Amino acid sequence: MAFQTTLGWSLISSGIVTLVLKVLPGDSLWWGLLFLVVGATVLYIRT
Structure with missing residues (x-):
């Protein structure tokens, strides 16, 4: 689940x-x- 969320955000951010x-x-x-x-x-910073 976390991997799918990370992948989704990665694709969205790369498109932006x-x-x-x-x-x-x-x-x-x-x-x-x-x-x-x-x-x-x-x-x-977040880690």
Whole structure:
């Protein structure tokens, strides 16, 4: 059950990030790296 919830949120968030990257100015690589760092930080803080 938890795996399905995690998978669902992962797919939703990746879709949102893809849409945001289309809208944001600049190189999407740097935005992607920024989102990865922020996501990793949030996961690290929550545990």
